[in-house]
Amino acid sequence: MRSFMRKLDAGASAVAENGLIDRRALLGQGAAIAGALGIAPALATGAAAEPLANAPLADGPWSLEVGTAMRPYQVPSRFEKAVVRSIDNPDNLPRNSRARTPHHHLQGIITPNGLHFTICHGGVPDIDPAQHKLVIHGLVKRPLVFTLESLARYPQTSRIGFVECGGNSAPLFSNEPLQENVQALHGLASCAEWTGVLLSTLLEETGIDPAAKWIIAEGADAPHLSRSVPVAKALDDAMIALYQNGERIQPEQGYPMRLWLPGYEGNMNVKYLRRLKLTAEPAMSYYESRTYAQILPNGKSYRFYFLQEVKSFITAPSHGHVLKEPGYYEISGIAYSGTGRIAKVMVSADGGKSWAQAALQEPVLPKAFTRFRMPWRWDGGPAVLQSRAFDESGAKQPTRAEFVALRGETTKPPSVLAFPSQHFNAITSWAVDAKGTVRHVYA
Amino acid sequence: MSTRSAFAALAFTLVAGTASGEGPNLGKPITEGEIAPWDISIMPDGTGLPAGSGTAAQGAKIFAERCSSCHGDNGKGTEFGAAIVGGPPRATLDGGKTIRNYWPYATTLFDYIRRAMPYPQPNSLRNDEVYALTAYILSLNELIGENDAMNAQTLPQVRMPNRDGFIIRFPDRI
Numbered sequence: 007m008r009s010f011m012r013k014l015d016a017g018a019s020a021v022a023e024n025g026l027i028d029r030r031a032l033l034g035q036g037a038a039i040a041g042a043l044g045i046a047p048a049l050a051t052g053a054a055a056e057p058l059a060n061a062p063l064a065d066g067p068w069s070l071e072v073g074t075a076m077r078p079y080q081v082p083s084r085f086e087k088a089v090v091r092s093i094d095n096p097d098n099l100p101r102n103s104r105a106r107t108p109h110h111h112l113q114g115i116i117t118p119n120g121l122h123f124t125i126c127h128g129g130v131p132d133i134d135p136a137q138h139k140l141v142i143h144g145l146v147k148r149p150l151v152f153t154l155e156s157l158a159r160y161p162q163t164s165r166i167g168f169v170e171c172g173g174n175s176a177p178l179f180s181n182e183p184l185q186e187n188v189q190a191l192h193g194l195a196s197c198a199e200w201t202g203v204l205l206s207t208l209l210e211e212t213g214i215d216p217a218a219k220w221i222i223a224e225g226a227d228a229p230h231l232s233r234s235v236p237v238a239k240a241l242d243d244a245m246i247a248l249y250q251n252g253e254r255i256q257p258e259q260g261y262p263m264r265l266w267l268p269g270y271e272g273n274m275n276v277k278y279l280r281r282l283k284l285t286a287e288p289a290m291s292y293y294e295s296r297t298y299a300q301i302l303p304n305g306k307s308y309r310f311y312f313l314q315e316v317k318s319f320i321t322a323p324s325h326g327h328v329l330k331e332p333g334y335y336e337i338s339g340i341a342y343s344g345t346g347r348i349a350k351v352m353v354s355a356d357g358g359k360s361w362a363q364a365a366l367q368e369p370v371l372p373k374a375f376t377r378f379r380m381p382w383r384w385d386g387g388p389a390v391l392q393s394r395a396f397d398e399s400g401a402k403q404p405t406r407a408e409f410v411a412l413r414g415e416t417t418k419p420p421s422v423l424a425f426p427s428q429h430f431n432a433i434t435s436w437a438v439d440a441k442g443t444v445r446h447v448y449a
Numbered sequence: 450m451s452t453r454s455a456f457a458a459l460a461f462t463l464v465a466g467t468a469s470g471e472g473p474n475l476g477k478p479i480t481e482g483e484i485a486p487w488d489i490s491i492m493p494d495g496t497g498l499p500a501g502s503g504t505a506a507q508g509a510k511i512f513a514e515r516c517s518s519c520h521g522d523n524g525k526g527t528e529f530g531a532a533i534v535g536g537p538p539r540a541t542l543d544g545g546k547t548i549r550n551y552w553p554y555a556t557t558l559f560d561y562i563r564r565a566m567p568y569p570q571p572n573s574l575r576n577d578e579v580y581a582l583t584a585y586i587l588s589l590n591e592l593i594g595e596n597d598a599m600n601a602q603t604l605p606q607v608r609m610p611n612r613d614g615f616i617i618r619f620p621d622r623i
Contacts, residue, residue: 099529100519100530100568101529128565128568141479141484142476143479143481148476148478149479149481150476150477151476151477151478152475156473156476156477159473160473161473179542208476210472211472211473211474219623224487224490228568228571229564229565230489230564230565230571230572231565232564236623238623280487281484281487281488283488285490287492287493287494289491289492289493289560290492290493290553290556291490291557292557292561295552295553295557296546296552299551300618301540301541301546302616305539306616307540307551307614307615308615308616309615309616309617309618310617310618310619310622311618311619312618312619312622313618313619313622414541415542417543418543424544426542426544
């Protein structure tokens, strides 16, 4: 059977080795090809292993009684309890708290608000929006203070885009592949529709002293988190975000307002924003001078990395999934770049020896998640699944070997919760063994 | 709005010499004096440092009372609070970023302690106390003498060993 399938893959519908299929082969014409070759359609193949599909049709109890009352704010089915963020500080001990997005359970490009990743450095503040103010001062012509009520009257702009922690994917700096799933490895990135006031609109009203090169942004949270942002970014596309996916930003995400810098390191997107000070020099705050500076193999460190570079990872199948039987599966994942749009995503099922171009699901938006898909017929043998993204600037996602040659790796495996360095954007590899078990490998 | 149109809009504002007549203009003017209680940013050149002064001896006492429950006796660290002294001579990807081997500016200590510490009561220390704690930490790390007072004049003069150890990743984005 395996050799037969390999023969099929080498035929008209194969686009790369080890089972990657031309997606057009699945649309009408493909069914004819499969039928002609005596291959059962994908769903029928799967049904053989599923007793439910063979059972006689009958009403379930939910079809024989009246359902429950609605809730003012609806929540997912009780059968979806696994679809939650992972929380690394559930008891709110005196340290940072992180919640990671369960990418392996999600589809499309929009992260639901309840599943959007977040990091807080001093708990989640309980801010009264009627008491919150935003001050813009420093090297401006007219220092101004804005209330939430006044900002809500400004022209609003909506834009879909990702936020990614600079430390997302940091476990891949480990010298050995940590056996962890896509949520643990890549869960500090999410994508939403943000609505608010462009910062450039407010800076038109304060005026800018030509000497201003930086804006020090500060939150109203306990650590008064502070980051320096180039004025150039503020005038380009920075937003004072008030809404996320149509509703007010939730408390863990910066209620009642946050700075949103599309494509820039998550920590700079200051939550609970209360002050913007224009200056000639950066403040060299704790986070920019220590935490978000990246040690290089030569002993020097990068500072002001800012940009979240082109990146992708496969979300299904991924570490922890088990393929029950050979046959059809869709390889799916997300790609994004802080530079602009994703131009293409290549997928490999043989550890990078051969590649095929994945379908990009519309919309393909700049500085936003882009969903890619690739049909795959697993023949039951070993496979190594990889994705590699290219953005419209020409930047391409590096292999892990290329990446660590420049940026280094640990000498011993760290905790999966550790951050040996940041801004990891190399290729992730998932190995499928003959039992269908999927695990994280370096390839 | 693109950078170009933002600059164009700003240029128009400057030429027109008004507070952006077409815009909502819903911001309320505020003076730097009124902003002062929130203006807690300290720059590497010392800009923003308040009046006040403190020594390592004074800081040791405050540290024992307010900081050691997390940062450990004599700053050796605990499960919750980073060590503020010791560590390897050089940071690597295996860890070990310390104040002595990594932080480029001593002013960041004052800025961070005042705005974020003690963890359960941020922004509650008096400026003299923040100077004293800053002096204590710098002294423990042998970056200043144990009798050196830290204040708005002396703190920016402290030369941190790793000041020149950084490369700007994307200079054209600044």
